[in-house]
Every structure is written in C-alpha cells, then in structure tokens.
Amino acid sequence: MALDSSSVPTAAPSKLVKAATSETRIARLTLIVVALGFVVLFLLLPLATVFIEAFRNGPVEFATTLRDPETFSAIRLTLIVAAIAVPLNLVFGVAAAWAIAKFEFKGKAFLTTLIDLPFSVSPVISGLVFVLLFGANSALGPFLQKYGIHILFAVPGLVLATVFVTFPFVARELIPLMQEQGTSDEEAALSLGATGWQTFWHVTLPNIKWGLLYGVLLCNARAMGEFGAVSVVSGHIRGQTNTMPLQVEILYNEYNFVAAFAVATVLALLALVTLVLKTALELRYSDEIAASRRH
Amino acid sequence: MEVRVQNIRKEFGRFPALDDVSLDIRSGELIALLGPSGSGKTTLLRLIAGLESPTDGTIFFGAEDASRKSVQQRNIGFVFQHYALFRHMTVLDNVSFGLKVRPSSRRPPAAEIRRRALDLLELVQLSGLEKRYPAQLSGGQRQRVALARAMAVEPNVLLLDEPFGALDAQVRKELRRWLREIHDRTGHTTVFVTHDQEEALELADRVVVMSKGAIEQVGTPDEIYDQPVSPFVYGFIGQSNCLNVTLSRGEIWLEDRPIGLRAANEPDGAATLYFRPHDIELIDGCGGCLAGLVTASRRVAGTRHLELDLGKAHPSVEIELPPERASSTDHTRVAFRPTKWKLFRKDGDVAAAPQLVEAPASELARTGT
Incomplete structure (x- = not known):
C-alpha cells in the first residue's frame, strides 16, 4: 500500500475513534465554564453577598438584630403559615392528583388547567383576589365584620394567600407520576380484598412517596419565601402580620441593611436546609428511588 | 366454583364492548377467552372480577348474584398482564398481602400467614426468593409471584389477563405447561385471556372464541378446531x-x-x-x-x-x-x-x-x- 505516512498518522491503540456521544476536550471545557460561570454569577454571588452583608458588623450585631421582637415575630409567623399551608396543600395535592390520574370524568382537562392557575397568575393578583373576596367593601365584608371574623390583615388571610400560591407544587409533582404508574397496582390490592384506605396506605402512598416528598419540600420553600400575594393581604402590621420576606423589605427600606440581610440569611438558610435535606434523601435512598421508577 | 355470565352488556361511552354475552363456566374448569384485540375478552374478564361493572346483565358465582358485590367481596384472584406486583414489598409480603389486609376477625395469625405464603412460593417453585423485591426477579418469576399472590386468598375463581403475554417464547411454553400442572393440582376454576390460539388450544379445557364483543363459539379445543361454527372461527383458528x-x-x-x-x-x-x-x-x-x-x-x-x-x-x-x-x-x-x-x-x-x-x-x- 502506497500511503503517505506523513499525512496519515499511525493511530496508537488508545486513540481509536471516540464514542459518538463524547465531546472534544474544548467543547467540554467550554460547556463546563459557561455553566459554572452562570452558577457563580447568578446564584453563589448573590447568596454570598447576603451573608457578607449580614455579618458586616460582626456576629454580635447579627445576633441582636435577630433577637428584635418584630423580627422574631416575623420568623414565628412564617413558620406558622408554612406549618398550616403545607399540610393543607399536601392533602389537596394528593386528592387532586389522585382524581386526575386515576379517574375519568368530565371537566378533567379543565381541572388540570385550574391547578396550574396559581403559576400563571401574578402573585400580586392572587393576593388581590382575597382582598376583593374578604375586604370591607366585598359582599362577604359586612358578614365577616358582624361576627368579628378577621381574615384580611391576619393569619387566616396569609394562610389563604400562601395556600393559593403554593397549591400546584404537590399536585404537579404527583400527576405525571401517578399517571405513569396507572391503576393496576390499586386494582391488584382491591382484588386481594384490601379496602380503599388500605390500598392507599399500603400501595398508593409507598409508590408516590418520593414524588410527594419533593412536592412538599418545594411547596415549603415557596410557602416560606412567598412575597407578592402575602404582601397584599398582610397589611404590614409590625410584629403581627409581617412574614420574613415582608420584614426583610421593611428593614431594607428603613436602611437597616444589617438587620435586613440578617433576616435574609435565616430565610436563605431555611431554603438551604430544604435543599440539603432533599439531596441527602436522594443519596441515602437512591437505590429505592431508582427501583420505584422502573418496573 | 361455577360462574354464570348472563346476558352481559358493557358499554364504554356509547361504544358497546360486550353485547349480550352469556357464558357458563364449570367448577374446576380451565377456560380460555380467545380473540383478537378489541374483541372484548379482557372486558369480560374484568367484569367477572368486578373491576368493571356491567351496563346490563348478571353474573352468578354459584347460586349467588355476584354482580351486586364489590371486587373485594367477590373473593377472586386476578393476575394482571404486567403482574402489578407491589414494587416496594418483598416477594413474601406481596404473596401475604391478601391475607394481611383482612379484618382481624377473618385474618389468620401472622405465623400462619407466613407459613401459607411460603407454601405457595414452594408451589410456584420460588422457594428461597421470598426476600427479593420484584425488580430483582425475571419476568417468568414475577409472573409466578403474581399467581401465588392471587392464590393466597383462596379465590372462588382465578382470573388471568394475558398471563404469558410479556414473556419470551421459551419461558412462555414452560410456564404454560406449569400452569396446567398447578391447575390440575389445586383445582381452582380458572379463566384466562389470550390472543394466542396455540396457548388457548393447548392449555384450556374449553375455549371461548370472541369477536367484536360477542362470543362466536364455545367448545373444547378439538371442537373449536374441527367444527368451527362461523367463518370468523374458521379464519381465526388455525390455517x-x-x-x-x-x-x-x-x-x-x-x-x-x-x-x-x-x-x-x-x-x-x-x-x-x-x-x-x-x-x-x-x-x-x-x-x-x-x-x-x-x-x-x-x-x-x-x-x-x-x-x-x-x-x-x-x-x-x-x-x-x-x-x-x-x-x-x-x-x-x-x-x-x-x-x-x-x-x-x-x-x-x-x-x-x-x-x-x-x-x-x-x-x-x-x-x-
């Protein structure tokens, strides 16, 4: 064979044709740099700023701002609202996902769209809806006033707004999962004599528990961090109806930067704890999660 | 237990899946519902199980009107096409599920449940695999777990939906012979759905040929093959x-x-x-x-x-x-x-x-x- 050996490099065994899906070194490097750059610029840097600003005057100042009664009340209120809203949405979400995934009925497509409504509507509008519904000038207003029921500018209003905004998280997570799993597991349980509740506890719930957990964690993160809808219904009464995000805004507007960022760190920490929890669970139970997704 | 299906009609929306179907299933019989897809055979099976309710007609289990009973009350054993094993439970837990969920008045003691489940696993030749999860089993093994689970409740009638449909040819042949043996040993009245005529003719005591929501012919495999009563049966069975x-x-x-x-x-x-x-x-x-x-x-x-x-x-x-x-x-x-x-x-x-x-x-x- 008269091949020009200079133009055809003799390929060493290790330099065989690369696999079809593997990229060149440059392409890989570029992708990694771009992705990392984005993460640093848009996620890590802002987060770091929050912590740096909070500790600008040292840890003592940080601690005292958090011990401020109004701030403390905001933290407490946020936890209370989340503690009510998340379980409610857990129940609603499971019920809605169950209905949509396992039954055929008229208006199913409409219900599915309705569940997405809170995602597509601006949170401010969501809050305003409740003002229009329960406010003094609304149809329900005089009735509520007469019996001394406080919904707006009180905890019930905050819970309602939060439930509304965070409604889709659990349902959205579960619907595709339950649709994919179908109804044959449930039918099998029923055919073996299990009651509806037994079927739910022993068959359906174990099948959806990971999806449910993700849904709840996301729902919780949003419930604690919600600003827009809550801002409209809260009335910003200091020490009473201010949640953490609202407290951050107030403090910031008062040029009390250290306090504002200190509260923000607490909020960020709650989010980080959620994230760490999720990752830890994924690592701990990765085998089980993988097993429950195939089959 | 003998099962009598009388003038059953089932509509999905306005589309009739079954139209005035009557069938007598004898006690202890192994009977096949055979037909092309869309013939209504699976619908008939699910109606007998109580997983669907008929638009019209009655189903008797012995002398009792079963069509007024829920699926739980009918005490049937159903084997699903894709087995529907509970993936988060071990093989043993799957098999004992039907006994564990009974109300305490009818539930055997835990040791008894365990013993019965292990006996059934021995019957289906899966001894030693009781601690495995369904994902760790082969298709044929899952099929056998599903059968053991269905038999654990001592069902009035055993219903199998395309029991071998998802298996490769070799395993299918083996399991077919094995199912026949199990049936001869346990004597459960068994109804299975299949679109595979070879399976139906080889395995069943009697074959029910179905087409377009109606029964074309009921008979022994010999009768079905040698004396087809309609052009459909002539064309569908054999060459x-x-x-x-x-x-x-x-x-x-x-x-x-x-x-x-x-x-x-x-x-x-x-x-x-x-x-x-x-x-x-x-x-x-x-x-x-x-x-x-x-x-x-x-x-x-x-x-x-x-x-x-x-x-x-x-x-x-x-x-x-x-x-x-x-x-x-x-x-x-x-x-x-x-x-x-x-x-x-x-x-x-x-x-x-x-x-x-x-x-x-x-x-x-x-x-x-």
Missing part, C-alpha cells in the same frame, strides 16, 4: 382457505367447473367454501376437482406447504402435503379436493358441511349434513 363458490342442483361449482363436492339439500346460490390446508387429497386426472398452478413451495418442519393459483378471480390457496408426496408431484399443476370442508352462505349461516369422519378417498361426492 384455512376460503373460496367463493356457487351451488347448483346440489353440486358445488367454482366458476364454470364442478369441483366434485356435493351439498345435496342446499338451495342454489352463492356460498363460501372453507377448508384447511391439510384436509385435502391429491387427485390424478381431474373430473371434478380444484386445480391450480404451484406458485410457491415451502418446507415447514415435517410438511411441505404449496401455494396454488386457482385463477385470477380467486385468492391463492395453500395446501399441506407430506414432503415425499409433494416431491412426487413435480409437475407445476396440482389437482386436489378438500376432504373436510364447510360451506357458509353469504350471511354467515352454516350452510353445509360433510361428516367429519374420514370417508374413503374414492368417494367422489359427499353429502352435506
């Missing part, structure tokens, strides 16, 4: 040829030639002739026969299949011969006559059929029944 023929004065004609078959008491007119590829005899010299040019010849295991062209107006006909017999017909024109056949009039009614016993080959014409 068959069909030819458009005319009747004239008791003789069957293909276009302008008599083919040497007689249907004595039949009125004149058009009909369709059905016969199986192996139910033919070759004839030397044609004075009343079917004759065609050999267009293809294939050797399949112990027989030779010849494809014949009887003329442009007719679909090609396939006949089967012993290979040595086929090689002696080295000429390309073959004359033959069906030895077993059946005529259906245009509206699908049975018109005429000869006796199914083999008659002497010399007999030229056969009278229809």
Whole structure:
C-alpha cells in the first residue's frame, strides 16, 4: 500500500475513534465554564453577598438584630403559615392528583388547567383576589365584620394567600407520576380484598412517596419565601402580620441593611436546609428511588 | 366454583364492548377467552372480577348474584398482564398481602400467614426468593409471584389477563405447561385471556372464541378446531382457505367447473367454501376437482406447504402435503379436493358441511349434513 505516512498518522491503540456521544476536550471545557460561570454569577454571588452583608458588623450585631421582637415575630409567623399551608396543600395535592390520574370524568382537562392557575397568575393578583373576596367593601365584608371574623390583615388571610400560591407544587409533582404508574397496582390490592384506605396506605402512598416528598419540600420553600400575594393581604402590621420576606423589605427600606440581610440569611438558610435535606434523601435512598421508577 | 355470565352488556361511552354475552363456566374448569384485540375478552374478564361493572346483565358465582358485590367481596384472584406486583414489598409480603389486609376477625395469625405464603412460593417453585423485591426477579418469576399472590386468598375463581403475554417464547411454553400442572393440582376454576390460539388450544379445557364483543363459539379445543361454527372461527383458528363458490342442483361449482363436492339439500346460490390446508387429497386426472398452478413451495418442519393459483378471480390457496408426496408431484399443476370442508352462505349461516369422519378417498361426492 502506497500511503503517505506523513499525512496519515499511525493511530496508537488508545486513540481509536471516540464514542459518538463524547465531546472534544474544548467543547467540554467550554460547556463546563459557561455553566459554572452562570452558577457563580447568578446564584453563589448573590447568596454570598447576603451573608457578607449580614455579618458586616460582626456576629454580635447579627445576633441582636435577630433577637428584635418584630423580627422574631416575623420568623414565628412564617413558620406558622408554612406549618398550616403545607399540610393543607399536601392533602389537596394528593386528592387532586389522585382524581386526575386515576379517574375519568368530565371537566378533567379543565381541572388540570385550574391547578396550574396559581403559576400563571401574578402573585400580586392572587393576593388581590382575597382582598376583593374578604375586604370591607366585598359582599362577604359586612358578614365577616358582624361576627368579628378577621381574615384580611391576619393569619387566616396569609394562610389563604400562601395556600393559593403554593397549591400546584404537590399536585404537579404527583400527576405525571401517578399517571405513569396507572391503576393496576390499586386494582391488584382491591382484588386481594384490601379496602380503599388500605390500598392507599399500603400501595398508593409507598409508590408516590418520593414524588410527594419533593412536592412538599418545594411547596415549603415557596410557602416560606412567598412575597407578592402575602404582601397584599398582610397589611404590614409590625410584629403581627409581617412574614420574613415582608420584614426583610421593611428593614431594607428603613436602611437597616444589617438587620435586613440578617433576616435574609435565616430565610436563605431555611431554603438551604430544604435543599440539603432533599439531596441527602436522594443519596441515602437512591437505590429505592431508582427501583420505584422502573418496573 | 361455577360462574354464570348472563346476558352481559358493557358499554364504554356509547361504544358497546360486550353485547349480550352469556357464558357458563364449570367448577374446576380451565377456560380460555380467545380473540383478537378489541374483541372484548379482557372486558369480560374484568367484569367477572368486578373491576368493571356491567351496563346490563348478571353474573352468578354459584347460586349467588355476584354482580351486586364489590371486587373485594367477590373473593377472586386476578393476575394482571404486567403482574402489578407491589414494587416496594418483598416477594413474601406481596404473596401475604391478601391475607394481611383482612379484618382481624377473618385474618389468620401472622405465623400462619407466613407459613401459607411460603407454601405457595414452594408451589410456584420460588422457594428461597421470598426476600427479593420484584425488580430483582425475571419476568417468568414475577409472573409466578403474581399467581401465588392471587392464590393466597383462596379465590372462588382465578382470573388471568394475558398471563404469558410479556414473556419470551421459551419461558412462555414452560410456564404454560406449569400452569396446567398447578391447575390440575389445586383445582381452582380458572379463566384466562389470550390472543394466542396455540396457548388457548393447548392449555384450556374449553375455549371461548370472541369477536367484536360477542362470543362466536364455545367448545373444547378439538371442537373449536374441527367444527368451527362461523367463518370468523374458521379464519381465526388455525390455517384455512376460503373460496367463493356457487351451488347448483346440489353440486358445488367454482366458476364454470364442478369441483366434485356435493351439498345435496342446499338451495342454489352463492356460498363460501372453507377448508384447511391439510384436509385435502391429491387427485390424478381431474373430473371434478380444484386445480391450480404451484406458485410457491415451502418446507415447514415435517410438511411441505404449496401455494396454488386457482385463477385470477380467486385468492391463492395453500395446501399441506407430506414432503415425499409433494416431491412426487413435480409437475407445476396440482389437482386436489378438500376432504373436510364447510360451506357458509353469504350471511354467515352454516350452510353445509360433510361428516367429519374420514370417508374413503374414492368417494367422489359427499353429502352435506
């Protein structure tokens, strides 16, 4: 064979044709740099700023701002609202996902769209809806006033707004999962004599528990961090109806930067704890999660 | 337990999946519901189970009206097409599930449940795998777990939906024989759905052939194969040829030639002739026969299949011969006559059929029944 050996490099065994899906070194490097750059610029840097600003005057100042009664009340209120809203949405979400995934009925497509409504509507509008519904000038207003029921500018209003905004998280997570799993597991349980509740506890719930957990964690993160809808219904009464995000805004507007960022760190920490929890669970139970997704 | 299905009708929306179906299933019988997809066989199975409720009609378990009972009350064992094993439970937990969920008044003690589940796993030859999860089992093993789970509740009737559909051919054959053994040993009344005729004919005591939401024929595998009562069954079960023929004065004609078959008491007119590829005899010299040019010849295991062209107006006909017999017909024109056949009039009614016993080959014409 008269091949020009200079133009055809003799390929060493290790330099065989690369696999079809593997990229060149440059392409890989570029992708990694771009992705990392984005993460640093848009996620890590802002987060770091929050912590740096909070500790600008040292840890003592940080601690005292958090011990401020109004701030403390905001933290407490946020936890209370989340503690009510998340379980409610857990129940609603499971019920809605169950209905949509396992039954055929008229208006199913409409219900599915309705569940997405809170995602597509601006949170401010969501809050305003409740003002229009329960406010003094609304149809329900005089009735509520007469019996001394406080919904707006009180905890019930905050819970309602939060439930509304965070409604889709659990349902959205579960619907595709339950649709994919179908109804044959449930039918099998029923055919073996299990009651509806037994079927739910022993068959359906174990099948959806990971999806449910993700849904709840996301729902919780949003419930604690919600600003827009809550801002409209809260009335910003200091020490009473201010949640953490609202407290951050107030403090910031008062040029009390250290306090504002200190509260923000607490909020960020709650989010980080959620994230760490999720990752830890994924690592701990990765085998089980993988097993429950195939089959 | 015997199961009687009476005048069952099931509609999904406005589409009838089953139309006035009646069926008697005898106690201890292994019966197959056979039909193409969309024939309503799975719907019938799910109606017996109580997973669907009929639009109209009744289902009796013994003397009891089961159609008023929920699926839980009917005490059936159902094996799903894709097994529907509980993936987060071990094999042992899967099998004992049906006993564990019983109300405490009817629930056996835990040790008893465990013993029974282990016994069943031994019956289905899965001893030692009780701690595995379904994902760690092969398809055939999952199928057997599903069967053990269904049998654990001591069901009135065992219902299997395409039990071997998802398995490869080798495992399927093995499991088929094994299911027959299990059935003979336990004696459960068993109904299974299949679209595989070989499976139905080999395994079942009786076969129910279904088409378009109705039962076409119920009978033993021999009856179904040898005496099909409708063109559908003739065409669906086994190989068959069909030819458009005319009747004239008791003789069957293909276009302008008599083919040497007689249907004595039949009125004149058009009909369709059905016969199986192996139910033919070759004839030397044609004075009343079917004759065609050999267009293809294939050797399949112990027989030779010849494809014949009887003329442009007719679909090609396939006949089967012993290979040595086929090689002696080295000429390309073959004359033959069906030895077993059946005529259906245009509206699908049975018109005429000869006796199914083999008659002497010399007999030229056969009278229809």
